[in-house]
Amino acid sequence: MSWVTKTLDSTLGRKLLMALTGLFLILFLVVHLAGNLQLLAGDGGDAFNVYAEGMAVNPLIRAVSILNFSFIALHVIYAILLSRHNKKARPVAYAVTNPSANSTWASRNMGILGTVIFIFILVHLRGFWYRLKFGTPEKVMIDGVEYKNAYIIVEEAFKNPIYSGFYVLSMIFLAFHLYHGFASAFQTVGLRHKKYTPLIQKVGIGFAILVPALFALIPIVMYIQSL
Amino acid sequence: MNLTLKIWRQQNHADKGGFRTYSITGISEDMSFLEMLDVLNEELTEKGEDPVHFDHDCREGICGTCSLFINGRPHGPKQTTTCQLHMRSFSDGDTITIEPWRAKSFPVLKDLMVDRGAFDRIIQAGGYVSVNTGGVPDANEIPIPKVIADEAFDAATCIACGACVAACKNASAMLFVSAKISQLALLPQGQVERRERAEKMIAQMDAEGFGACSNTGACSAECPKGIKQSNIARMNREYYAASVVTENV
Numbered sequence A: 001m002s003w004v005t006k007t008l009d010s011t012l013g014r015k016l017l018m019a020l021t022g023l024f025l026i027l028f029l030v031v032h033l034a035g036n037l038q039l040l041a042g043d044g045g046d047a048f049n050v051y052a053e054g055m056a057v058n059p060l061i062r063a064v065s066i067l068n069f070s071f072i073a074l075h076v077i078y079a080i081l082l083s084r085h086n087k088k089a090r091p092v093a094y095a096v097t098n099p100s101a102n103s104t105w106a107s108r109n110m111g112i113l114g115t116v117i118f119i120f121i122l123v124h125l126r127g128f129w130y131r132l133k134f135g136t137p138e139k140v141m142i143d144g145v146e147y148k149n150a151y152i153i154v155e156e157a158f159k160n161p162i163y164s165g166f167y168v169l170s171m172i173f174l175a176f177h178l179y180h181g182f183a184s185a186f187q188t189v190g191l192r193h194k195k196y197t198p199l200i201q202k203v204g205i206g207f208a209i210l211v212p213a214l215f216a217l218i219p220i221v222m223y224i225q226s227l
Numbered sequence B: 001m002n003l004t005l006k007i008w009r010q011q012n013h014a015d016k017g018g019f020r021t022y023s024i025t026g027i028s029e030d031m032s033f034l035e036m037l038d039v040l041n042e043e044l045t046e047k048g049e050d051p052v053h054f055d056h057d058c059r060e061g062i063c064g065t066c067s068l069f070i071n072g073r074p075h076g077p078k079q080t081t082t083c084q085l086h087m088r089s090f091s092d093g094d095t096i097t098i099e100p101w102r103a104k105s106f107p108v109l110k111d112l113m114v115d116r117g118a119f120d121r122i123i124q125a126g127g128y129v130s131v132n133t134g135g136v137p138d139a140n141e142i143p144i145p146k147v148i149a150d151e152a153f154d155a156a157t158c159i160a161c162g163a164c165v166a167a168c169k170n171a172s173a174m175l176f177v178s179a180k181i182s183q184l185a186l187l188p189q190g191q192v193e194r195r196e197r198a199e200k201m202i203a204q205m206d207a208e209g210f211g212a213c214s215n216t217g218a219c220s221a222e223c224p225k226g227i228k229q230s231n232i233a234r235m236n237r238e239y240y241a242a243s244v245v246t247e248n249v
Ligand code: HEM
Pocket: A015, A018, A019, A021, A022, A023, A025, A026, A029, A075, A076, A079, A080, A082, A083, A110, A111, A113, A114, A115, A117, A118, A177, A180, A181, A182, A184, A185, A186, A188, A189, B212, B213, B214, B215
């Protein structure tokens, strides 16, 4: 093994990959949210459709999107590798434990939280991304230009209370994942300082509440609008 | 105090082991937890039974030999060593479950005694400073800022009891290893072997089979010496830097 693979295959290296991919996904969430909030613009979906088409054709965005997919894959693969390694480190379990005395629930259950997020991502990609890219979406004319009508796919989907409910529920899982993950990733990459860590922790909690809440707002509002 | 004790009994590493329940009466709340076990062991010995094996040495909270996972927490309900835990932390009539540290890297030797040799091997891998023999240097010859000296000293208070491993859901030894790396990385005397030390100690830690860090913070919360999470962040930095700059391809 070269020194690079040796480093990245150590417990610290694997965790570093978790943290770096996690931080990238956090950035992605912000960009994704900014785009999606246009669904609530109240313009019949014009702004969102123009934006969605722009995302699909811009070569830079496409490159970032490939990076994003590979980082999700890496994050999940390393989640599995680490979880398996960690489980092996304690072959005989304790009969009595009192974990809430020393740690938060979210920090101990990142795997469960992540698994739900992963299922959500699959459902989400099948419902929107796949249909838009490989299906035959309706067309819509905006200012004399033809666009794929991404908006109507979303609108249709969120009419279903089970589908919308699943989205809202998934965002709660994401919130808990970020509640621990945000500050944890800084710790993992070694960024810890008396002055800045308390701030990072506060920003992390704010982020963990605000971003999933805004994501969840979209299906809630669109479901109510459909009534 | 009268207590019910559920104690893990195991003949040797190969034995499967299991819990045995004992009733114990007339315990003073001023006794330490280990003294309470001494009383039990005297009773067992008088009855001709095998006493419960557990580790202990200084009984002053400084050596790190005592262990025990008590009611789901290492060293019991207080953030101290088991030898410094007093029976007043429990109530009359309590049932107390006592288990050994559980980790693949800490095999059970007998009952509540585990082999913490893995920690020794990690120290042997790089947790030292090589000093050439010669005249004794003057005290305070090497200037060290007070804050740095304090930080190094805080890390050096780790007594290697293994409560961090016992508390961690991953049986990770990161808090121990990071304290040992920090206490030397912070001081001028530790600079010569600094990079290699991080690489070697972490390689040994992984070879011993300890888990990875999930940053739950359980280790610091249970550490009798309050070793801080900042040491783990420092260890991470030391390791990444080492792997980039050392010449070990
Ligand atoms: C938008 C999606 C996601 C984001 C933003 C995200 C973000 C993060 C961050 C920032 C961390 C902290 C890294 C660290 O502690 O250094 C983390 C940890 C983790 N993530 Fe994710 N994650 C996402 C999706 C997933 C998925 C789909 C899974 C898996 C199946 C997953 C499983 C985990 C696990 C198991 C950990 C903890 C690893 C450990 O500490 O041992 N995550 N995530």
